[in-house]
Amino acid sequence: MKKLYISMILSLGAAMGFTSCDDLFEPAQENLKDVDQMYDDSKFAQGFLVNVYRNIPAYYDNSDYATDDAVTNETDNAFRKMTSGSWTSDNDPTSQWVNSLNSVQNLNLFLENVDKVNWANDPETAELFRLRTIAEARGLRALFMTYLLRSHSGITADGQLTGVPILDHYLTVDDDFNMPRASFDDCVKFILEDLDFAQENLPMEYESIGTDDPVPAPFDKITSKPGTYNRVMGHYSRLLINGLACRAIRSRLLLLAASPAYDASATTWEDAANAAAGVLDHIGGTAGMDATGVTYYCNTTEIDNMSDGTNPKEIIWRESVNKNNTEQEEANFPPSLYGNGRMNPTQNLVDAFPMANGYPISDERGKYDATQPYAGRDPRLAHYIIYNGAAEGVNNTAIYTGSDATTADGLNKRETSTRTGYYMKKRLRMDVNMDPSMKQGQNHFKPRFRYTEIFLNYAEAANEVWGPRGNGGHSYSAYDVIKAIRHRALGIDSDPYLEECAANPDKMRELIRNERRLELCFESFRFWDLRRWKADLxxxxxxxxxxxxxxxxxxxxxxxxxxxxxxxxxxxxxxELLKFSNLKQNQGW
Incomplete structure (x- = not known):
């Protein structure tokens, strides 16, 4: 039999007995091993999954550069080039074909060998590890398949809504790689089957239980010992995919599938709304919304207390904490704060922020003053965007962005200056000091899923199927969600503009989409939202x-x-088309 050799990046933190949740995915030694060695080396076996976790696409991919929300001053940026007509089938910065299919292959290889692994000497512990890692692998496979659908599904020349090839087993050199694309609906069905299994066999969240507590179902069928349960399903596993994360993947997938660009699919808005509710019910619906979720990226106390793997209230699933880090600030601080000013928000986005009373700036009831354009605005504008005259950084440095500014922060002053008159503030911590003489980083983390995304998924889908105030049997409606989001953002108890929109599903749709634009700006959603809505690109x-x-x-x-x-x-x-004749291209490409 032909032997398979895999170059694996092994993480001792992923092995049984690791001591820090937030060190799970730190790089460790690289080894070349025969795949058969995983059977007696549980660390190596878990290394398969650790490698795949590292391949999960970045939450902040900066695709915002290719939308109406932002531009960049980085001249050779791939998203900047794609906006000028360079997006082609052999020049695609959004592609997930190689990364995600390779990850699916590795997961399939793991799944075909997992039953042979000696996870532990204790049979109950071994069975829990086997069950958890199988469920992890299937949940991760669902995630990568969702990324593949988002990037590569579409309408083929024959008018069919088509997905991607379904890899349900590991392909060896003896297999036929010339596989056709499955239908979009078949891909969704395959992903949902993986998510069903993962949700049933992973804890909703990884938490240790007390010595006198009963082991929760379904794991009580395997062991009655809290210590055995905690070793596998306890708090040490917090950064791994869990049942709640799988429900969030389901929500993201079904929202995509229900959207106008995919109206030929069998997925309905009701499916999407119910999937989102499956996440939100875990926190009691709108009552569980995090009051500080608007500034999740710079809530200092929360972030600095995350080293034990716990999540802030806003976060469903996240990456490890990057300690003493300056990556985002180096890329995006204005020049006077020693940054490269890469993400430049547009006037289009600035205009989308309403006035503090909730009315759009185009509505005279908002009392917008074009001579003082940032006065009396939605507080999220100041949280997310650095505008002219704002005081930022550790020393509250005034940032002047005009073309006649005397600093490099001014419009088009140099290659690191803004091109729009604005700099991004979201994702950044203002207590980072980039001054080379006294440089000081801070702790950062990147989400994988936030509750705010799922609230907005629910609002969008619920409005489409039940209208603004209908709830489909849930305890909250699209209206309730948007009211809670705007109350959190604006701090107002009376919101007459919301009431006006709630009387009309079409106006409510516009409001929901705008709230989504604001709440998720610079988080790599806008590029995909415009496409699934079939909106103006x-x-x-x-x-x-x-x-x-x-x-x-x-x-x-x-x-x-x-x-x-x-x-x-x-x-x-x-x-891929040149190599495999059974693949069909999407129309136009």
Missing amino acids: KETARGMNITNNSVYNVIPNVEARSYESYMYYGPIPKT
Whole structure:
């Protein structure tokens, strides 16, 4: 039999007996091993999964550069180039074909060998490890398949809504790799079957139980010993995929499948709403919304107390904490704070933030003043965007972004300056000091899923199927969710604009989509939301030029968006089409 050799990055933290949840995925030694060695080396076996966890696509992928929300000053950035017409089937910065299919292959190899692994000498412990790792692998496979559908599903030349090849087993060199793409619905069905299994066989969250507590179902069928349960399903496993994360994957998948771009699928808005509710019911619906979720990225006390693997109230699943880190600030701080100013929010996005009373700036009831454009605005604007005159950083440095500014923060002053008159503030901690003479990083983390995303998933789907105030048997409606989100953001008890929108599902849809735009800005959602909605992809990115620190003039064309209608769906890589004749390309590519 042909032997398989895998170069694995092994993490001792992933092995039984690790001591720090937040060190789970830290790089360790690299070894070349025969796959058969996993049978007697449980650390090596778990290394298969650790490797796959590291392949999960970045939460912050900066695809915002390719939307109406942002541009970048980085001239050779792939997303910047794609907006000018360079997006092709052999030049696709959104592709998940290689990364996700390779990950699925590794997961399948693991699943075909997991029953042979000697997980522990104690049979009950061994069975718990076997069950957990199988469920982990199937949950992760569902996640990577969801990424594949988002990037590569679409309408083929024959008018069919098509997905990706379904790899349900490990392909060896003797297998036929020339596989056709499965239907979109068959892909969704395959993913949901994986999620069903994972949800049934993983704890909702990894928490240790007391010595006198009963072992929760279904694990009580395997052991009655709290210590045995805790060793496998307890708090040491907190950063691994769990039942709640699988429910969040289901919500994200079914929202995609129910959306206008996929209206030929069998998935309904009711399916999507119920999937989101399956997550939100865990925290009691809107009553469980985190009051500080707006600033999850810079809630200092929460972040600095996360080293034991716990999650803040806003977070469903996350990556490890990056300690004493400056990555985001180095990339995105304005030049006067010693950053490269990469993410430049657009005037389009700034205009989407309402006034503090909840009315859009286009509505005279909001009392917007174009001569003082940032006064009286939604507080989220100041949380997420650095605008002219804002005081930021450890020394509350005033940031002046006008073309006549005397610092490098000014419009187009140098290669690290803003192109729009704005800098991103979200994702950044203002207590990071980038001054080379006294550089000081801070702890950061990147989410995988936030509750706010799932609340917005529910609001969107519930409004479509039950209307603004219907709840489909749940204890909250789309109206209730958006009211809670806007109350958290604006701090207002009276919201007449929301009441006005709630009388009309179409107006409510517009409000929900705008709230989603604001709440999830710079988190890599906008690029995909515009496509699944089949919305306008060509809105030109605008900016703001300030002169004399008081005269505001909109820049009408900072960067054009050159997209075609077929680009609601991404391409199959050209290299794969040349190799495999059974693959069909999406229309237009």
